[in-house]
Amino acid sequence: MARSMKVAIIDDEQDMRQSISQWLALSGFETECYASAEEALKSVSADFPGVVISDIKMPGMGGMTLLRRLLSMDSSLPVIMITGHGDVPMAVEAMRLGAYDFLEKPFDPDRMTELAKRAGQARRITLDNRALRTELGDGSGVMKRLVGDSEIMQRLREDILDLGQADGHVLIDGETGTGKTLVAHALHAVGPRAGRRFVQISCAAYDEARLTALLFGPVGEGAGLPLVEEARGGTLCLEDIEALPPGAQARLLTFINEQGSPAETRIIAICNAHAADRMLEDLLRPDLYFRLAALKVTLPPLRNRGEDILALFTAYGEQFAEEYGCDAPVISAQEAAQLLQAPWPGNVRQLINIAERAVLQNRRGSGSIASLLMADNEASEPAVTTEGKPLKDYVEAFEKMLIDNTMRRHKGSIVAVMEELCLPRRTLNEKMAKYGLQRADYL
Structure with a gap:
């Protein structure tokens, strides 16, 4: 694994703790051992950056009670339970309560390592998503990614703070690789819609029929809402807006007009057509272009x-x-x-x-x-x-x-x-x- 993942090992038997710890350490994990559930609860809290492996039967607080306590703090924490022979019904109950999986003694060390790796990957995704939500929630983190003290970058950050509070739709253009998607996230993060959905799609990634269905529906059974509905009240970010087909342009214009003013859903359009012979004004119908370009941000080349x-x-x-x-x-x-x-x-x-x-x-x-x-x-x-x-x-x-x-x-x-x-x-x-x-x- 690219980054070391922590594993908290909880077992009242010292030999078992040590053997699990040694095996996982050889696989690149950072292990922490605890002789009791009470001791573990002093260190393992919400947002624990890793996985928990715990025996079910222990003196004092048992594994099932520990499982309930841990999941009450953080319902996404992966907890792998170790069961003795004949404790499978208890393990099934643990899975029902929210345990990640269980291992029955004597267990295969390779299976334990594989379980820990999968649980660690799931944990990493969960924590990364939480960090991103926090970052987008207050805008501070995403703004810090706009590195630079040059006058042009200072003006860009000021523009983002001003436009983020505005109601109009925004067009972002600039050369490839200048950070247009990052600026779109920043505009959402510093504005009143920060706590709402930020939905993003590339208009160049799909054919006309599929793109139109994804944006406006129908999306097919079990496929969720069309993106204009999923983003309602938040921000809909359309990358490669120059690739939006004429039929979809008409549907998007209708959606914008039906919202009235101020718009319930903000549209942020990102343009990657910066060649001299591919001006966006020539690729979009004029009425849609002027609605999307009500506010405009042009990113400076490096x-x-x-x-x-x-x-x-x-x-x-x-x-x-x-x-x-x-x-x-x-x-x-x-x-x-x-x-x-x-x-x-x-x-x-x-x-x-x-x-x-x-x-x-x-x-x-x-x-x-x-x-x-x-x-x-x-x-x-x-x-x-x-x-x-x-x-x-x-x-x-x-x-x-x-x-x-x-x-x-x-x-x-x-x-x-x-x-x-x-x-x-x-x-x-x-x-x-x-x-x-x-x-x-x-x-």
């Missing part, structure tokens, strides 16, 4: 975002380094200049791919960022680069990145940063103030 490029590369580099268990690459002044000057035809998506490959190269001790950029840009559509910038801008962007990375590595230790960068305290303080870097952010 090559126009200046020092944000270095901040993004550093952030994703550290993320991948942690995932692969190695050090993030240290960027030289020359490589920083190459990153800032690259055309980035694939925008942020391309940068993420290069950051991951740079981390893998660094782990092997070979390759360069320049070679990755050259190979990537040769294989991509050409992009128009912006005009050159003064040398001072490149130097300042690299200087900010260097101080930021060093503060991060030393966890805010001013003395360690002064020694590594050979800077006197006053100079370091002045540069941190100049670049808006706060020591408290690194502690």
Whole structure:
């Protein structure tokens, strides 16, 4: 498993606890052992990041009572029960109460590992979904993903906060890989519909008949509601709006008109037709285009975002380094200049791919960022680069990145940063103030 999953093992027999723990540890699990249900309940609570394996028959609080207590705290917590010979009826009752599964002694260790892996995967999905709902609920998390201190990104965040509170439908456009779907989530998350459904579909992923049925019905027996009904009161996000067929355009316009004003369901349309010969105004009927473009957000290409490029590369580099268990690459002044000057035809998506490959190269001790950029840009559509910038801008962007990375590595230790960068305290303080870097952010 990519990330270590916890398993709480509860059994009054020490040998059984140890054998289960050792076997699961060999399979990559992080185990925690408890001799009683009472002891386990002190540590295992709602949102426990793992799986519980518990014996049914134990002195004091038994496994069935423990199961009820755990599921009352978190009904999605996977609990695997261990039963003795002849306790199968009790195990069936445990399944009825909500246990994930049961193992009958003596059990096959491989079956136990397989059960724990499946339960762990289910738990991970549950916790990820909870985190996403929380993130979308208050808008803070999804807004933090819009990384960058450039003026253009500051304006974008301000626009999102303003438009998120508005009632009109929104059109989002911009080059591929600029983060249009993320902005759609952010608009929903910071607005009054944040607690309602966010329903998303790509108009380019289906043929006309299937897309029309999914959007407006009928969707077929047992297939749920059409998406315009599923999203009612919330947000309906239509990606690749330029691919919406004429018949579906007419149905969508009718749906919008029937809602009146303010709209009960907000439409966020995402346009990926940014080529000069494929203007959205030419691909949608005019009355629908002007309804969808009541409010409009255009995302900036990465090559126009200046020092944000270095901040993004550093952030994703550290993320991948942690995932692969190695050090993030240290960027030289020359490589920083190459990153800032690259055309980035694939925008942020391309940068993420290069950051991951740079981390893998660094782990092997070979390759360069320049070679990755050259190979990537040769294989991509050409992009128009912006005009050159003064040398001072490149130097300042690299200087900010260097101080930021060093503060991060030393966890805010001013003395360690002064020694590594050979800077006197006053100079370091002045540069941190100049670049808006706060020591408290690194502690």
